[in-house]
C-alpha cells in the first residue's frame with residue numbers, strides 16, 4: 001500500500017476535548033520529538049529546520065490514537081502512516097506537521113482540506129484556523145470522520161462527501177488549501193477558490209512514482225507561483241475529473 005514517505009535513507013516513512021492525560025502520553029511526546037527531528041533532518045529540502053510553535057502545540061494536543069482503527073491504537077504514535085481501510089491511510093505525523101506549517105495559517109482563517117481520511121489532519125488544522133472545510137470522496141470514510149470530529153468537539157470543522165477536485169465553491173474563497181492525495185496537476189477549481197495571498201500545499205505526480213510536495217502561492221496580483229518542497233509518496237487523488 002502506498003503511503004507518505006520521503007527522502008531515501010531517512011525514509012520518512014481550542015476547540016476539541018482536552019487531553020485526559022494517560023496511557024499514551026509518553027508515546028505522544030516521542031512522536032512529536034521525532035517530528036521535530038525529521039524537520040531538522042529535511043531542512044535542506046524544506047528551507048526550514050523548525051516548525052512554528054503553534055503547529056508544534058497542535059501536534060502535541062491532537063490525540064492520534066482517536067483517529068486510527070481500533071486494532072491499530074497501539075501503533076498510533078509511530079511517526080508513520082497507518083491504514084484506515086478502503087486502501088487509504090492516515091498520514092505520517094511529520095508530513096502532517098510539515099504541510100500544516102507550510103500553510104502559515106492565521107487565527108480565524110478559512111481552510112479547505114481535500115481528503116478527510118481519518119479526520120486527523122482536519123483536527124490539526126482546526127487547532128490553528130477559524131474554520132476548516134474538508135472533503136472526502138469515499139463515503140464511509142467521510143461519514144465516519146465527520147462523526148468522529150463532532151464527537152471530539154471540533155465544532156469548527158465542516159465535512160462533506162464528494163470529489164475534492166472541484167473544491168467547495170459555496171464556501172470559497174479560502175486562505176489556504178491542502179490536498180492530501182497526489183494529483184497529476186493543480187486542480188484549476190482549487191486555484192480559483194484560493195484567496196489572493198493564499199497558499200496551497202499539494203503533492204504532484206503519478207501514484208507509481210515518487211511525487212513532489214508543492215507549495216503553490218497565489219499572489220496579491222493574482223499570479224501563481226510553485227515551489228518544490230520535498231519528495232513524498234501519497235495515495236492518488238481519485239474521482240472522475
Ligand code: SAM
Nearest residue numbers: 090115117118120121136137163164237238239
Ligand atoms: N488527511 C487524511 C488524514 O488525516 O487521515 C489522510 C488522507 S489519505 C492520505 C488521502 C485521502 O484522500 C483518502 O481518504 C482518499 O479517499 C481521499 N481522496 C482521494 N481522492 C479524493 C478526491 N478526489 N476528493 C476527496 N478526497 C479524495
